[in-house]
Amino acid sequence: MLCKLLHTIGSYLILMRQTFTRPQRGSVFWRQYVHEFYQLGYNSLFIVILMSFFIGALLCVQIKINIWSPWMPRFTIGYAMREVILLEFASSIICIILAGKVGSNIASEIGTMRVTQQIDALDVMGVNSANHIMLPKILAMTSAIPLLVTFSIASGFIGAYVTCWFGGFLSLSDLTYGLQHSFESWHLWSGYIKSLVFAFIIASVSCYFGYTVRGGSIEVGKAGTNSVVVSSVLILFTDLLLTNLLMA
C-alpha cells in the first residue's frame, strides 16, 4: 500500500517535470491554451453561477431560520453569509464541484487519447506529449479559476439579495450593511490563493490519471472516477492546511 502510494507520487512528480518544460512551438501552445480556457473555464461558468446563486439564496434562508434571534443584529445574516461565501464556498466548494465536472472530463479525454494511441502518435512524432496535452490544461484551469471564483462570489450575493427581496425577511439595506460589515480584504485574497492551488490540483491530478491509463474503456472510466475522488480528497486536505497557514 505504502509502496504503491510512493510509486504514484513519484510517477506524478516525474510527469509534472515532463509537463513543465518550454513548449516546443509557442503558436500551437497558445492556440491550445485559448481552447482549454474556453473548454474548462468558460464552459464551467454557467454551473458556477447557477450553484452559487442558489447557495447564496439558501445560506440566507438557513441563517435566518436557524441562527438568527431577536437578540442578534439584523445585519448578522449578511455578515455570516459573506464570510461563508468568501472563505469556503467560492473557493473550496466550487473547486470540489469543478473537480467533478472538469476533472472527470480531463481524465477521460486524455485517457481516451491514450487508449486510442493518439499520445503514442505524438511521442513518435517527437512531440513532448505531456507538455503538449497537459500544460495548456493546467495553465488554463489555474488562470480561469480567479474569474470563476469572482463570478461565484457575485452570484452568491445576488442570490442573497433576490431571496431577501422576494422573501421579505430582511431589508436590502440591512443585507448590504451586513455584507460590508468588518470586511477583511485578506479573506477575499486567501480565497483566491486557495482556489489557485485547488485548480492546480484538479487539473494536474486529472491529467495524471488520464495520462497513465492502461487498457480500454473500463480503465478510462475508472480513471475519471479516481481523478474526482483523489482531487476532492486532496482539495479538502489542502484546504485544511492552507486555512491554518493563511488565517493564522
Added chain:
Amino acid sequence: MITITDIHKNFEHQEILHGISATFDAGKTNLVIGRSGSGKTVLLRCIVGLLTPERGEVLFDGRDIHHLTKRETTFLRQEIGMLFQGAALFDSMDVLHNVLFPLEMFSSKTYQEQLQRARFCLDRVGLSDAESKMPSELSGGMQKRVAIARAIALEPRYLFCDEPNSGLDPISSRIIDRLISDITHEYSITTIVNTHDMGSVRGIGEQILFIHEGRAEWTGTSHNINQASNPHLREFLKHA
C-alpha cells in the same frame, strides 16, 4: 536502413522478444509477419522507441534510438512516420489539421507553404475533398489514408505501419497496401509493415521477417516464402 540486433523485451518477468536481429533496407517494403501475440507490435514499438528493450540495439542508419540525447531523439523522430493500427488521428481536429499538425510543430515553412504541403499529402492519398471532415465522419479505410498523409507530411526517411489492414475490407486493404508501397519507392523510405494479411505479403512484401513466439524464425521474399521449410511458417501459410 534500420538494423536491429539481439532485441530482448520482457513484460513482468515474461520474455516477449527473445533476441531478434534483422536488417530492413531502404526503398523496400519490409514486412514483419507472424501470428497474433507473436511479438510483432512489441518489436515495432521497440524499434520506434515507444518501448525500451532490455537488451539489444536499434540503429537508424547508424544512430541508436535508445542511446541518443533528447535533442537528437527529437530530431530523429521528425524523420519517422507511423501508421497505427487504429489510425490514431487526433479526434479534436479535422482532417486538414491532423495532417497539418506535424508541419506546425516542426516545419520552418510559412503557414501557406504548410497548408500547401498538407493539401498535397491529402491529394496523394486521394482525400483532397475530405479536408474539413472530422475523423469520426470517416470510414476506417479513409482514416488510415489520412494517417498515411500525416505520416508523410514531414517527408520521413522511415515509415512504420502496424497492421495497416486490420478491420478493412479486401479492396480497401489493397488500396492501403499499394499506397504504402508506392510511397516507399517514390521517396526511397525504409518501411516496416507489421501484418498477418497474406494479401499484403504477396502484394507488397519485398523483404519478409517471420516471427514466432518472439523469435525471428525466417527471412526471405514473397517469391520464396512458399518454399520455406520452417514448420511454424508453413503452418502459418497453411491457415492464411
